Amino acid sequence: MQTLAKTESSLDIFEKLESEVRSYCRGFPTLFAKARGYTLWDAEGTAYLDFFAGAGALNYGHNHPALKERLVRYIMDDGVTHSLDMATEAKRRLLATFDEVVLRPRKLDYKIMFPGPTGTNAVEAALKLARKVKGRQTILSFTNGFHGMTLGSLAVTGNGFKRGGAGVPLTNAVSMPFDDYFGDATDTAAYIERLLEDGGSGMEMPAAVIVETVQGEGGLNAASFGWLKRIEAICRKFDMLLIVDDIQVGCGRTGTFFSFEPAGIRPDIVTLSKSIGGYGLPLALTLLKPELDVWSPGEHNGTFRGNNLAFVTAEAALREYWSDGALEAETIRKSERIRTFLTDMIEKYPALQGAHRGRGFIQGIACGAAELAGDVCKEAFARGVIMETSGPSDEVFKLLPPLIIDDEGLADGFARIEAAIAAAVAKRKGSERE
Amino acid sequence: MQTLAKTESSLDIFEKLESEVRSYCRGFPTLFAKARGYTLWDAEGTAYLDFFAGAGALNYGHNHPALKERLVRYIMDDGVTHSLDMATEAKRRLLATFDEVVLRPRKLDYKIMFPGPTGTNAVEAALKLARKVKGRQTILSFTNGFHGMTLGSLAVTGNGFKRGGAGVPLTNAVSMPFDDYFGDATDTAAYIERLLEDGGSGMEMPAAVIVETVQGEGGLNAASFGWLKRIEAICRKFDMLLIVDDIQVGCGRTGTFFSFEPAGIRPDIVTLSKSIGGYGLPLALTLLKPELDVWSPGEHNGTFRGNNLAFVTAEAALREYWSDGALEAETIRKSERIRTFLTDMIEKYPALQGAHRGRGFIQGIACGAAELAGDVCKEAFARGVIMETSGPSDEVFKLLPPLIIDDEGLADGFARIEAAIAAAVAKRKGSERE
Amino acid sequence: MQTLAKTESSLDIFEKLESEVRSYCRGFPTLFAKARGYTLWDAEGTAYLDFFAGAGALNYGHNHPALKERLVRYIMDDGVTHSLDMATEAKRRLLATFDEVVLRPRKLDYKIMFPGPTGTNAVEAALKLARKVKGRQTILSFTNGFHGMTLGSLAVTGNGFKRGGAGVPLTNAVSMPFDDYFGDATDTAAYIERLLEDGGSGMEMPAAVIVETVQGEGGLNAASFGWLKRIEAICRKFDMLLIVDDIQVGCGRTGTFFSFEPAGIRPDIVTLSKSIGGYGLPLALTLLKPELDVWSPGEHNGTFRGNNLAFVTAEAALREYWSDGALEAETIRKSERIRTFLTDMIEKYPALQGAHRGRGFIQGIACGAAELAGDVCKEAFARGVIMETSGPSDEVFKLLPPLIIDDEGLADGFARIEAAIAAAVAKRKGSERE
Amino acid sequence: MQTLAKTESSLDIFEKLESEVRSYCRGFPTLFAKARGYTLWDAEGTAYLDFFAGAGALNYGHNHPALKERLVRYIMDDGVTHSLDMATEAKRRLLATFDEVVLRPRKLDYKIMFPGPTGTNAVEAALKLARKVKGRQTILSFTNGFHGMTLGSLAVTGNGFKRGGAGVPLTNAVSMPFDDYFGDATDTAAYIERLLEDGGSGMEMPAAVIVETVQGEGGLNAASFGWLKRIEAICRKFDMLLIVDDIQVGCGRTGTFFSFEPAGIRPDIVTLSKSIGGYGLPLALTLLKPELDVWSPGEHNGTFRGNNLAFVTAEAALREYWSDGALEAETIRKSERIRTFLTDMIEKYPALQGAHRGRGFIQGIACGAAELAGDVCKEAFARGVIMETSGPSDEVFKLLPPLIIDDEGLADGFARIEAAIAAAVAKRKGSERE
Numbered sequence A, B, C, D: 001m002q003t004l005a006k007t008e009s010s011l012d013i014f015e016k017l018e019s020e021v022r023s024y025c026r027g028f029p030t031l032f033a034k035a036r037g038y039t040l041w042d043a044e045g046t047a048y049l050d051f052f053a054g055a056g057a058l059n060y061g062h063n064h065p066a067l068k069e070r071l072v073r074y075i076m077d078d079g080v081t082h083s084l085d086m087a088t089e090a091k092r093r094l095l096a097t098f099d100e101v102v103l104r105p106r107k108l109d110y111k112i113m114f115p116g117p118t119g120t121n122a123v124e125a126a127l128k129l130a131r132k133v134k135g136r137q138t139i140l141s142f143t144n145g146f147h148g149m150t151l152g153s154l155a156v157t158g159n160g161f162k163r164g165g166a167g168v169p170l171t172n173a174v175s176m177p178f179d180d181y182f183g184d185a186t187d188t189a190a191y192i193e194r195l196l197e198d199g200g201s202g203m204e205m206p207a208a209v210i211v212e213t214v215q216g217e218g219g220l221n222a223a224s225f226g227w228l229k230r231i232e233a234i235c236r237k238f239d240m241l242l243i244v245d246d247i248q249v250g251c252g253r254t255g256t257f258f259s260f261e262p263a264g265i266r267p268d269i270v271t272l273s274k275s276i277g278g279y280g281l282p283l284a285l286t287l288l289k290p291e292l293d294v295w296s297p298g299e300h301n302g303t304f305r306g307n308n309l310a311f312v313t314a315e316a317a318l319r320e321y322w323s324d325g326a327l328e329a330e331t332i333r334k335s336e337r338i339r340t341f342l343t344d345m346i347e348k349y350p351a352l353q354g355a356h357r358g359r360g361f362i363q364g365i366a367c368g369a370a371e372l373a374g375d376v377c378k379e380a381f382a383r384g385v386i387m388e389t390s391g392p393s394d395e396v397f398k399l400l401p402p403l404i405i406d407d408e409g410l411a412d413g414f415a416r417i418e419a420a421i422a423a424a425v426a427k428r429k430g431s432e433r434e
Helices: A002-006 A013-016 A064-075 A091-107 A119-136 A160-164 A188-197 A226-238 A308-322 A326-348 A370-382 A407-433 B002-006 B012-017 B064-078 B089-106 B117-133 B160-164 B188-197 B223-237 B308-321 B326-348 B370-382 B407-433 C004-006 C012-017 C066-077 C089-106 C119-134 C161-165 C188-197 C225-237 C308-324 C326-347 C370-382 C407-433 D003-005 D011-017 D065-076 D089-106 D118-135 D160-164 D187-197 D227-237 D309-324 D326-348 D370-382 D406-434
Strands: A032-036 A039-042 A047-050 A111-113 A137-144 A173-176 A208-213 A241-245 A268-271 A285-288 A353-357 A362-365 A388-390 A396-399 B033-036 B039-042 B047-050 B111-113 B140-141 B171-174 B208-213 B242-247 B270-272 B283-288 B354-357 B362-366 B389-390 B397-399 C032-036 C037-040 C047-050 C111-115 C139-142 C171-175 C210-213 C241-245 C270-274 C284-289 C356-357 C360-366 C388-390 C397-401 D032-036 D039-042 D045-050 D112-113 D139-142 D173-176 D207-210 D241-245 D269-272 D285-290 D353-358 D364-368 D388-390 D396-399
Touching: A013 B089, A032 D032, A047 A407, A064 A308, A064 B064, A064 C188, A091 A308, A091 B012, A111 D370, A119 A137, A119 A208, A119 A241, A119 A285, A119 C111, A173 A188, A188 A226, A208 A226, A226 A241, A241 B208, A241 C284, A326 A407, A326 B242, A353 A396, A370 A396, A370 A407, B047 B407, B064 B308, B089 B308, B117 B140, B117 B208, B117 B242, B117 B270, B117 B283, B140 D227, B140 D353, B160 D364, B171 B188, B171 B389, B171 C004, B188 B223, B223 B242, B283 C370, B308 B326, B326 B354, B326 B362, B326 B407, B354 B397, B370 B389, B370 B397, B370 B407, C012 C188, C012 D089, C012 D241, C047 C407, C066 C308, C066 D065, C089 C308, C089 D011, C119 C210, C119 C270, C119 C284, C171 C188, C210 C225, C225 C241, C308 C326, C326 C356, C326 C360, C356 C397, C370 C388, C370 C397, C370 C407, D045 D406, D065 D309, D089 D309, D118 D139, D118 D207, D118 D241, D118 D269, D118 D285, D173 D187, D187 D227, D227 D241, D309 D326, D353 D396, D370 D388, D370 D396
Parallel strands: A137 A173, A137 A208, A208 A241, A241 A268, B140 B171, B140 B208, B208 B242, B242 B270, C139 C171, C139 C210, C210 C241, C241 C270, D139 D173, D139 D207, D207 D241, D241 D269
Antiparallel strands: A032 A039, A039 A047, A111 A285, A268 A285, A353 A362, A362 A396, A388 A396, B033 B039, B039 B047, B111 B283, B270 B283, B354 B362, B362 B397, B389 B397, C032 C037, C037 C047, C111 C284, C270 C284, C356 C360, C360 C397, C388 C397, D032 D039, D039 D045, D112 D285, D269 D285, D353 D364, D364 D396, D388 D396
């Protein structure tokens, strides 16, 4: 990799010029220069297995060749790049393909909104719409939910550190216990129902419930399908909208295109982002049942809601991977491998005090001692694996490889991660002994 | 344009599948397929002069060849596309170039934050930071200011229709009269100072003032440089931060790179987006004085804050256009042509009851009868010009061509726009006669 | 009662001139003219047993002779009536007596604040102080708590109908489950602790917890002493203030002067009103630990905080009833009579599907069919007893006689109430049969 | 005054037991024991002329003999003292008399609400009702307005020190410039109209405007009648309710019963408190146009809304003073004396840099050097006059004698106040010389 060798590999310039708010570059302290599939290379040419996948934005891996080909052709042909919400050829194709490949096979008739190309835009649009439709102001969200960093999304996000950044009270939202939040004896859905029924509970009737089926940032808490059905039933009973935020775990991360499919629920609004662009390009969608489409033109907008390069790669990815069931089947098969690996690790390394978390291609281990999760990630990076923690105390290390990873890649990753676990555990034992 | 001929040109699919929230596709009802420089072509092959420039996101025009070449090469080389906030080669270059070409020549030492790739992300980050630094909650914003559609940005935006979309009270912000808001007799800066000095005014001391030097969405109101200096002085006097939102009128739209340069002020925080990406790709920056960089790592973040394709084109655009003063000089020269054209129009068509608005490459005419502005835009579209209205009652038609437009393009545009004005005025007179 | 006979007994004038917001006059539709002890007479001379006692404001009955004598003498002597917060003789005596009779014997060293003469003023002052002391904004309150009707107090009140009256979002408060809210299996104190410990729970760390030991308006829910101690411990652990709102159940209503005494807790702030004035005159106190007295002079105030007539009767009542333990002992003894009566009723009238609620002189029966409680009160009124419902669905009928009621009065009341129950139950059975 | 001689005159007990929030007792540091008419006596027997009148709560002076006689008779007869909102004889009489003496002669048909016996309760009720009627959340209030210390009222109060006590953001209110706030050149009513007309002003359409005709706490700013009519017209134009807070300057303080009568406006809602009780006893009323009476029963309430002793004295005061025009005429005549005195003082003591403020029996002098106002009050107290400052910087000293003061009392007060002014001015000159 000659060209790379010529680049300056130092991170000095980031320290000097970039704000202290930067974070991942601290955990993965090298200068990345090239990427393909599930591999990243730094400027020195060192390769890394990517078990983070852009926090779920790279389900099809880096720089997928088929998508790349489509993307470059579009650029070379001077296809429209930036279009606000004018009609373009690329957008037309994406709409048609999403309808054909995603919606119709699942008997869903959502209308599609382009709220601006980040997840938090999609969530803000969903919350606005729910409040408009129902004429109510409160949104019911869940402990350890994560929905974004702008003020509306932050108000329905659980993380106290993130919330604290707002600098103002976060209002018009009420946080309720997620599935299994408070032990087996407490049915959190029944608890929520009790509060909604009780005119003296102090909870205003919410316009909507917003929920992730697997809480990616919040510690890989996977809601049971039964609980999700209960939440949907509560929404129907109290005339609230059900919003599923599928930004991180949609687009196949749990196997099915939408994460909520196996639960058999029909959300009123769905937010998608991250991997919907296919290639890692900014894109977000808010899907809404047709009868909810009470928007006035321009009532929500954004300069980059017409990011046509992402339309092109999004459409290509849908064609490539969702025209048939192959990816879904493979993802489910490999998910089992991941599950087996993690449960083995828990058994083999009791010092982890590990508990399995998550489902599909978003699984991990919650460590009894929170620092261990960070140590595992550090050791993994030293062994060429990019992997992150999750949870309110960063107590979970999580595996989010791209869906397109092959069995060799998985096996390679597992081997390195086990070595990282062993090293982290050993280091910890050592420090305890001292 | 054979390939285009083959595409389906109908807009039916947008009506069927896209949310009612879509707006520009209603004003420019055709299917766009190709773009270059200041020209867009639709699927039928009809060409349009682009006097809207992606609402200011396309200062260098569509699909600029030099940028395109750099972009395609980067993609072909498998440069990292999506990186969250990990260090990448493309980001390193952008940081270094921004420092070299923009900051150092202007003796500015801002630190650079990547808050997520839309303008509203940049604003939300700015507001969070100001509140954190000052430990106060209120932000002072201005009548007819526009800062974005997520909840924090919307609270400092003036437009009632946009605000109404929130569905909840917009709090912790106070709206003050912009320069020249209430006639010559009232000095709005002095009025603001009076409220801040008066312990009984009912205004909490703000953490910061957020201001656009030219209010793009709010009606092309251009603040005088003297007023901007007054606002800066008031910020210093009352220990508030000064945030300039240069998302729409920065990156050379008014001639200088930052719109505030000729006013001689030094904002504490600057937001950039739209044209900073160079090629119309999603990117946003929040610039902050180094002493304000009290962020904790990850206190604000976003999945697409590492949009490397935009880093590449942003860096290329800075190199191409800001290494010397040529673009600035040309922009200023052509701005005078625009000004002359518009003042001529006002004189020639008294039925417009026109008032000149704006400066640089963001000028327009406020029409005495608000509907006329929309009519002019409709007639312009019929004559192959894409152009939009602005202002609280859409009473301003505005000219925002790309900065790279040549004199022929301008002349062509002017001719068509004059024809559109004439037609709109004639139509109006006709309808009044009936 | 000759004079009364001359008065106009019609309620027409109330219907014509008084706002629709009036309520109790609808449930007790007669014109009251005279009162003494536990008896009220209407303009026709009909006597009523008062088992409502001004919603807890008349613990010493109506127009207590000893207090009356003191009050009239003070008025005749031209003692200061209205004094804002200037020092007066009457206030001096009240301060000294409250210290001597209430605080010192209980080894409490609260400072005394006169926040304005209604309960909600006392609560608003408590919330302000807690927020100031802790520099935090959230207050933790409980399901079915009631703290007042002004905006700050309403935000910590559970009742949805009352909350709805605000017309704006009620913010900076979080409602948590009261003791025994969700069945035996769920320890609500542990649940609250879990949320506070969990950095991802979405709950901002509160400045304070506000709690009633018995929820008077919320359905006579009596917290167990163990739970109250748990809540106090949680306050200590998380550095939150503990505010006990003893407005309704303080001043001896549960036997002891403060309702929290038997629980062995030491609140940081205590609010008192209702019976503290002794004679039914408006008065409220906010008690605070000396180290919390960080108020600036005048930071909270109110025109009638110097209601000297109430100071006189308050002082007289303290002297009369709290210099020794006689009232406390009698209240506890008679409370057992009330309890026995109510449990007998539950057993004897299974159609009530009754559950016993409350303690001390604030006990009642929660009826399986909510309407029954209202029917019992209506029938009671027809039999000369004034009595009210409580609870989110008005499903509880409650007995709040004055503490000074004698055994004959109790027996008389019980007999009439049983007759009312029997009638209500019979009526219901009749209507079910049809 | 033998009995007084026996009392303890020390203020130690207040310092020891009462919260630091106490304020007036610091400015008037003596123990008051007796009061009649416009005179207060302390425990030592020293007499003070009361030019503060309970901050406007004692328009008829202290312990008015006719009212006292009625009050004592009612108490001796065991009239109902505390009644919540049950119908009582005393309340019936008050309603009938208020209708007969106040409403009907003025052709007003307000319905009467008893919102709890303090001014802030009346304001909170007014704001709730306005929001309910209009279905909007914002209230428009004015710079230097004062409406109370509970959270809803505080949000429409201008004073920053009082607002700061809230400890949370005060929301759903917007503060606008009062009459004459920003010099002659700026018509504040026109400015407000401009903001309301402008869809981009950032101001949500308010449910109501709340205004004092003379801002008692805010510096005795008297709105011109023309401006008040403008504000009323703006309310009609934009379908907002007009709330006049007449708590301090109603009940004859400016001459007419309602302060707004000479302006010829018809508010939708009026709040009354302070002197409405006649004798200084807690009472407050919210008056509302009949068509606004959309309250549900009990939607707003309060334990002491049935303070019958205040009903008795309120009714007696209305009969005594408002059955004919004598008090009004006398008040107007004496107001001119006060005005003449103050303008004389301004002329005679140029060191005051005085500006006349207020009208009727609420007039004062705004001092160029803010501390002077406090000094005048201190010197006045030393000369046996009780008098207070006002305004955001306490820069105004104000004369609020009881309306019943005779000419001798006024003359006596003027003489002492002039001496106080002379002393304050001399002291200041002395300190400047040093």
